Each structure stands twice: as C-alpha cells, then as structure tokens.
Amino acid sequence: MPSAFVLIDKPTGITSFKALNAIKKQLGTKRVGHAGTLDMSASGLIVAAVEKCTRLLPYIEAQDKVYTFDLHPGILTDTLEPTGNILKQDNNVAITAEELNAVLQTFIGEIEQIPPAYSAIKIDGKRASDLALKGKDIELKPRKITIYELKICSGYKLYCKCSKGTYIRSLARDIAQKLGTYGVAGNIRRLAIGNISVEQANGEPILPQKLLKWETVNINEEDTKKILNGLPVASSKKPAVSGNLVFVANNEQVIAVAEAQNGYLVPKFLL
Numbered sequence: 007m008p009s010a011f012v013l014i015d016k017p018t019g020i021t022s023f024k025a026l027n028a029i030k031k032q033l034g035t036k037r038v039g040h041a042g043t044l045d046m047s048a049s050g051l052i053v054a055a056v057e058k059c060t061r062l063l064p065y066i067e068a069q070d071k072v073y074t075f076d077l078h079p080g081i082l083t084d085t086l087e088p089t090g091n092i093l094k095q096d097n098n099v100a101i102t103a104e105e106l107n108a109v110l111q112t113f114i115g116e117i118e119q120i121p122p123a124y125s126a127i128k129i130d131g132k133r134a135s136d137l138a139l140k141g142k143d144i145e146l147k148p149r150k151i152t153i154y155e156l157k158i159c160s161g162y163k164l165y166c167k168c169s170k171g172t173y174i175r176s177l178a179r180d181i182a183q184k185l186g187t188y189g190v191a192g193n194i195r196r197l198a199i200g201n202i203s204v205e206q207a208n209g210e211p212i213l214p215q216k217l218l219k220w221e222t223v224n225i226n227e228e229d230t231k232k233i234l235n236g237l238p239v240a241s242s243k244k245p246a247v248s249g250n251l252v253f254v255a256n257n258e259q260v261i262a263v264a265e266a267q268n269g270y271l272v273p274k275f276l277l
Contacts, residue, residue: 009058009277010211015204018049029054041066050196051204058277059214069200075174075191077162082188086122086175096187109184110156118148122175215253222253230256238272
C-alpha cells in the first residue's frame with residue numbers, strides 16, 4: 007500500500023478513531039493515523055494518513071483550523087456541550103447581535119484558554135476526560151492560542167479561524183462569560199485545516215505533495231541511493247530558504263522528506 011493521505015468528512019455520533027475504520031478496510035492496512043481529533047458530537051474534516059505518511063501528520067496538525075459552531079447561551083454543562091449534565095442555568099438571557107459581535111472582537115489575537123475537563127489532554131499520563139468521568143477534580147492550566155477570525159454567521163451560529171490547540175467548547179464558554187451568562191457549544195463542524203477544505207473529502211488516497219505545498223526536488227539514481235541510506239546529497243536546484251522541508255523525488259515519485267541546508271538535502275525520513 008503506497009503512503010498517502012485520505013480526507014474524511016466525519017459525521018456526528020462516531021469517534022475520530024472509528025472514522026478511520028473504513029480506510030483501514032478499503033486500503034487493507036492498520037497503519038492509519040489522523041491529525042486533529044474531533045469530539046464524537048462534532049463533524050467535519052479529518053486528515054488521515056496511511057503508512058509512512060503518518061510521519062507527516064504533525065505538519066498537518068500544526069496548521070490553522072476553521073470551524074462553525076452554535077453558541078448556546080444560558081447553560082453550563084460538565085462537557086461544555088448541550089447534551090452534558092447541566093451545572094448552571096440562566097433563564098434570563100437577552101443578547102443582541104451588536105453585543106455578541108462586540109464581545110467576539112475581544113477574542114481576536116493571542117489569548118489564554120483553559121481546555122475543557124472532558125478532553126484528551128493528559129494529566130500524569132491519564133486522559134483528563136477519563137479522570138472527569140470518575141468524578142476526579144481536574145485543574146487544567148491555561149494555554150496560549152490565537153484566534154484569527156471570529157464572526158457571526160447568523161443568530162448564534164459562529165465562524166472561527168484559529169490556531170492549533172483551540173478548544174471550541176472552551177471558546178463558547180468564555181464568550182458567554184464575557185456576555186455575563188453561561189454558554190456551551192453545539193453543532194461543531196470543522197471546515198478546514200490550513201488550505202485543506204472539507205469539500206475535498208472524498209475518501210480517495212492523495213499524494214503527500216498535493217496537501218503539503220513544499221518544494222519537490224528531483225534527484226538522479228546515484229543520489230537516490232544515498233538518500234535511501236540516510237546520507238545528504240547536493241542539490242542542483244537549491245531551495246529558496248535553508249531550513250525548509252522539501253520532498254525528494256526520483257523519476258517524479260516522492261521517496262523522502264529532507265531539510266534544505268546550504269545547498270544540500272539532508273534526509274529526515276523516507277516515504
């Protein structure tokens with residue numbers, strides 16, 4: 007099975023891990039990973055990687071994300087979703103579009119965010135969500151994230167472009183808090199990761215160079231043997247910036263990822 011990416015539009019009601027089952031069956035391999043876990047109740051884009059492309063997942067994961075979600079003001083639940091156990095409730099919520107928009111603007115830029123207790127974050131080697139299910143008191147530290155765009159689509163449906171590590175459920179909680187009430191997030195849908203759109207998700211294998219727009223440097227047979235043995239080679243086509251990652255190809259077939267270093271290609275891993 008050749009190394010490749012597969013784009014999935016995950017439906018609600020299944021875990022991100024379970025969403026990979028169809029790929030494993032279709033392509034006949036168990037070596038399938040994914041970038042960016044979506045909650046079971048969330049839907050949208052998952053970038054899956056097959057075989058050696060799993061090594062490229064951190065570079066996908068690091069990219070910005072785009073979501074839409076519904077803000078549900080007036081309630082606070084343990085999971086920060088509408089289906090969670092209600093902890094607090096405010097029956098006198100009255101928020102105008104102008105008030106909501108003004109508060110949204112205060113979140114633009116780098117901010118600190120406390121992740122939800124029900125999350126995959128590890129605490130002493132255990133998932134926070136597992137500890138929360140056991141009734142353990144959880145204290146998660148604030149993390150720096152960046153919100154690039156946050157706006158109203160219609161009513162309480164919001165659009166958010168944000169950095170890696172952003173929790174939409176926490177964002178909904180914090181937006182509502184600034185509005186003087188409680189709030190949770192529902193109908194979370196991921197529309198994009200970097201330049202990859204959910205509209206591209208058709209379940210078909212995609213070559214890595216189609217998703218990661220790195221330069222591709224073609225090399226001859228002699229240099230191919232060196233790269234396959236982990237040795238650096240001189241590049242006749244010097245990449246623009248030393249330190250950039252590039253795909254290394256032989257006969258137009260990508261065989262490795264290398265780092266450009268002063269006219270040399272230093273292999274990082276093989277594909």
